[in-house]
Amino acid sequence: MTRRTRLPQAEHTEHAHGAAERGVPEATVARLPLYLRALAALADRGVVTVSSDELAQTAGVNSAKLRKDLSHLGSYGTRGVGYEVDYLRHQISREIGLTQDWPVVIVGIGNLGHALANYAGFASRGFRVAALVDADPARAGTEVAGLTVRHVGELEQLIADRSIAIGVIATPATAAQQVCDRLVSAGVTSILNFAPALLQVPDGVDLRKVDLSIELQILAFHEQRKNGAALALTAEQAAELAEAVRQ
Amino acid sequence: MTRRTRLPQAEHTEHAHGAAERGVPEATVARLPLYLRALAALADRGVVTVSSDELAQTAGVNSAKLRKDLSHLGSYGTRGVGYEVDYLRHQISREIGLTQDWPVVIVGIGNLGHALANYAGFASRGFRVAALVDADPARAGTEVAGLTVRHVGELEQLIADRSIAIGVIATPATAAQQVCDRLVSAGVTSILNFAPALLQVPDGVDLRKVDLSIELQILAFHEQRKNGAALALTAEQAAELAEAVRQ
DNA sequence: GCGACTTTGTTCCCGCGTTCACAAGGATCT
């Protein structure tokens, strides 16, 4: 196997520990939650067995992709029949790690942190909001989503006491890196960042980011292209005009 | 195709290689907001000119990728020098469409909708929350983020009156498709969906989704892999491990 | 004006992910 791509670095897929053995492609991992949601919907409707085609349609993907994705986890289907909903659901849940309890700390209890603390989608998937932390002393002591907000000074203690491995950053951008550093040094190894800032984390720590405004900007780009025909045309005409005038 | 964007003396009429124009890769589009943010940070620090290397580092990407991305928009740099911060910023803003005003309607003013309505990142990038709508009559009439929440019955009227082209869905999953349909038939052509549901939209309508719990699930997957050796083998080897530790 | 230097814009190559198409394999019926 030892592919020799002549570059001395950037090989973190290669020596990643468990990945070599059962390497599940990142793109596949990102879709597993979709399948899980689709399976839950089917189970609610009392469906016992589904074909890849049906499941794919429910999840909104191509059936070939679905089959290939599932094949990375194992051979959980029956040829000629399909997949047993409950069984497959359990297998995917186990693969993602949703069969265990994941305590999470949310840092920054502003509007967004407030919403995240109350978000039902977390609890229903094995994530438990175990601590809420904010830098504002006035906010500490208040109750949000059934939990008492603690001051950020207690961050390390809370992480240690409650075995927290996952942290969510919902602070302003200016505080994000500092909070991130403290989370990491306190032992958190997975971070979900909502602050619009570029965070640096050491190797071994996973960082994902969600930037709400970026999504809107992407939509705006395409929106502009749709109605853009007219505008771009005038722009082009203007350029041509300008050029014509110069001559 | 022979359209030439006017920039600090660009004089190649010859191989007017139709760069850019009709085809900015989706991956590039998704990074443009990052560059914009990096440029804003540089401008705040008073930087006037920046090399692709510097800018790439600020944005957290590879410099070759950055240059290729920018080349899709046009030739906005000066060889041997770099990019003029303000000029490039304006060009990207224009490309994404951030130089114009984008009225947005938010449907579903629960915790998340509340947070979105107050999100500062929108207003600072040309997005204007033009209407808040909720299905709960009790919530209609209340004030959120300086706007009066309207009942969902007024949705179509609001969209028409305020020329809204972008809609944000922050409702429960069960209401999402119905809201989506109404948005579309009222003329909205770009939708950002926060509800954990698969939405169907006709051609010509752009749909993007953000599922907060999916991000956490992806983190959980990797987290499990990290500690994975021990956790994955619980059944058989946990006992072995426990025994080994005992001795 | 000219050569050395700097940085962009582009080309080439590689690997990943998607998709098609089909062989493999189990279920069902006769």
Place this chain on the structure above:
DNA sequence: AGATCCTTGTGAACGCGGGAACAAAGTCGC
């Protein structure tokens, strides 16, 4: 049991995005 049908799992082709490397093109010093 054997034939037929059905759906999975996978091999192979393909297109796209990423990264290294390089040529083009401008600046700067003399």
